[in-house]
Amino acid sequence: MLPEGRVPIYRRIAGDDILILKGRGISKGRGEGEVVLSESPVSFLGGVEPSTGNIAGREDGRSVKGKVFAFPQGKGSTVGSYVLLEMRRRGTLPAAIINSVAEPIVATGSVMARVPMVDRIDLGLLREGDLVVVDGDSGTVELPGVRENHVVSCVLMDGEKMLLLKRSSEVGTFRGYWASVSGFVEEDETPAETACKELQEEIGLDLMFEKEGRTVTVRDGCTVWHVHPYLFRATRPRVVIDWEHTEYSWVRPQDLKDFQTVPGLAGIVRDLL
Amino acid sequence: MFLTRDEEAMLAGEKGEGIRTAMELLVALGDIYEAKRLVPIVSAHLSGVSYKTIGEGGISFLQSLAKDAKVRVPTTLNPAGMDREKWKEMGISPRFADRQHLIIECYGKLGVDTDCSCTPYLGNNVPKKGQTLAWAESSALSFANSAIGARTNREGGPGALAAAIIGRTPEYGLHLDGNRTPGIVVEVEVEEVDYSLLGHAVGSSVGNRIPYFRGIRPTADQLKTLAAAMAAAGSVAMFHVEGVTPEADPLSIEGLERLHLGRAEVEAARNKLDRGRDPELIALGCPHLSVDEIRGLAAKLEGRKRKGDAEVWFCTSRHTAAKCPRELGVLSKFGKVVCDTCMIVTPIEERFRSTATNSGKACCYLPNLCSQKVVYRSTEGLLEMIS
Incomplete structure (x- = not known):
């Protein structure tokens, strides 16, 4: 849908209608979807229900299944990596993950479960519901329409x-x-x-x-x-x-x-x- | 991170899918920790064995890796979710046993030694000073760094497995000389040291600094207990003991903050850990009992009578058990000798509500991972409960 290999944001001219955020690729592949944004760190063990992809403690009962899950960083038990594998088995994985700072639990989980992942992204530039494309190979997040x-x-x-x-x-x-x-x-x-x-x-x-x-x-x-x-x-x-x-x-x-x-x-x- | 041509080829999938996945894991970890390159390892030790912790997702992952990948260095396994032979006696369901056997079988296919223990350094995986390792299992890797002087970071299960498959690990953290020096001096001012309580007190207060102990002379078994308690209470992956551990250098502690550890701090740790009473399970062997510890227990219990009706477990490795059959005969009059597993990774919450232990590490994990009320006692205290 979108052209490959766009130039990084700092070289782009004003007025374009696709914003490209340059981060760092952690897990390969491209995934696109609506942004589900969490402002606090996420523990996959206990924090995300593997059978549905629902985020614990969110009143709107939102699921990360098929969505682009953006949160500052992972936390909690190292067993959290295996929760992502369980989500893969059940078909509830997010389409991609965006972090401010990657840490080993979510990073290894994403690589094992083959979820595209990018970190070093300013989450303040994302909004819940944005349609974005995450490219784990180039380490970019594309925001069409922005x-x-x-x-x-x-x-x-x-x-x-x-x-x-x-x-x-x-x-x-x-x-x-x-x-x-x-x-x-x-x-x-x-x-x-x-x-x-x-x-x-x-x-x-x-x-x-x-x-x-x-x-x-x-x-x-x-x-x-x-x-x-x-x-x-x-x-x-x-x-x-x-x-x-x-x-x-x-x-x-x-x-x-x-x-x-x-x-x-x-x-x-x-x-x- | 710099990759050699060979490593680039592995990352591109030219050596198979399993190797590609392992290389992707190492590159992701290397980037996060800003490692400059990968370095060869001598051995690996893996966590992520119990069906209770890794589940069906873990099984699918191991099965896909085992299709075309093999470990390149001697690699051992952490405890599993049950004794592989006596699982029925432990109250394990046939379904759980079936899935657990499958996990161990997958590791076997990957070329991993399947003697399941948290004390590989007492069995088939004995590192030497200066060797580079990729070990998971916080107590074992701290023992390897501290008591032996080998070099490993605090790996997670997947990172250690990836390193085993590639035979290399990202060079950062405790692989580098400058990161192995002490950050705080711990002056122990207690006559009779309880190493579980000492470890808990220190592990909870030093943060990510490497402690340098003075005033204690622990044996190898006591170092094992200390390493386990500190790693569980905090993030300690290495420590020094003056006059005991190989890298302890008295010249390296000049100007460092000093932590004085006396009776009050030890008693505070005891009050924090000892929260229950009337245990339904009394478990020894976290980390797994050594040959010397089994001999010591047998010598104390021989000729005494079993008392109480709580279930009793002595947890050890199959490797260690094979070395002391006579002593285990004595212990089996007082409880079950359980191999391949321990009270933390087997689903004890399905049968027991409270557990007594002499392990600072078990005290940290039993409440959350196993929903247990914890009774803390010294080894002697536990023996008095059962004899």
Whole structure:
């Protein structure tokens, strides 16, 4: 259904409609299905009923049979490896397993029972019910229908205060929300180039950034945003806004909570400062 | 992990499906632990033998492996779910016995020595200092690392089986010199040491550090008891005893944290483990009784009279049993001599509700794996219950 051998996520351009998460292959093979997500570690012995594939303690009585079972890591008795074999015999195996960090119990169980398995995946980017393809050979998880965007977030500080702009009704996303200077990274640009360009276009300032922050990846609906943060400083700058914003305000970072901001902004500012 | 051309070929399935599966298991484990390569092993010891633990899923897996794979190094087996000869006397159902025989038969086809015991180092699988092994069974592998100075990680059943089939294991953890040095010094300040209680107290408090004991001089049998109790209470896969174990180096403990272990800590362990009374089963031999231990028990019991109506088991290996028939004759007046199995891996929960033991290891597993109330006694305490 999907093309083989896609390039890893970090080389892909913005706007594609298949998100590919690059992890590490633990058990070979490809499996696809709906994601069943557990937020806590899973012990197959006692935690999953082999005759049905039902997860113990889940009120909705969901089964992992034929599904892609995503959980942080395995735990509990080493006999858990044999539970996966019993599930194979009874036809209740999951189509694939995704972990944050593989440990030996689930890893050996997956190899023995021939369940494709990938680890080192950020489970925060998955949602219950997502349709995904797990490739244990290439160590990837493909999410058809999820687009991926690279954007910059330029935090401009004047002393203790940062510039907050209200997004106009003419922009494509997050209309009416408060944000920093931001914009899409175009195909032929580096994020650093975009950051300086956006500062010039949106508020008319020609500045070099002081610091580049850690890229933050967040999922919002069917979009995954890779936000590249940049810190700029200026003293009493003359701010001229364009059509993308309706107003602006200088606020202390601790007061961000009083504004309806774009997702993740407070965390980005905290990390930069 | 780096693979040689030969290993790549095995992973690609060129040497058969069983070998491919085994190689996939080793690569998965090697990647998880960030091993750089595979290293040859001298022997393997496998857990995952009892029908009670591995079930039908385990049988299907072993049958598929046994189609075209064989172990490449001498390999021994952990206890099974029953005595292979006296299973009827143990109250085992014919169905269970049938499935258990099938499991052992599968291991036999794979080329594994089927003397089922947790003390292979007293039988057909005796490692030498410095040798590389892939052993499962936490008490045996800790004994091999500590008392012998051989090298093995704490393998699970499937990992050890895969290593046996390939003849290699991923090089990480206790295979590397730097990971075998002590992480905490345990100063034992008790006159008469109960090695089960000492092991339990230390195993529950040192985390993943390697303990270095001072102030004790255990015999080989006491090292066996200590290794088992510590491995069950925590994750201890290796320890040192000053002046006793081969890799204990007094120069290696400078600056380490010291844990003082006195009467109070030992009594706390006893109170934690000894939770029941009026045992329906009294079981000795976890780990399996050695020849010396059987002789010691026989010497104490000879001429005494059986008392009480609890069932009594003396668990050992067939290999050890064959060496002391006269002493076992004495023991059999007081209870059953049970081979190939032990009170943890056989389904005792179908017949008993409470079990008395002198084993720190059994105390840890009996409540959860066998739904037992546990009575803890020293060896002498158990003998007083039965004679």
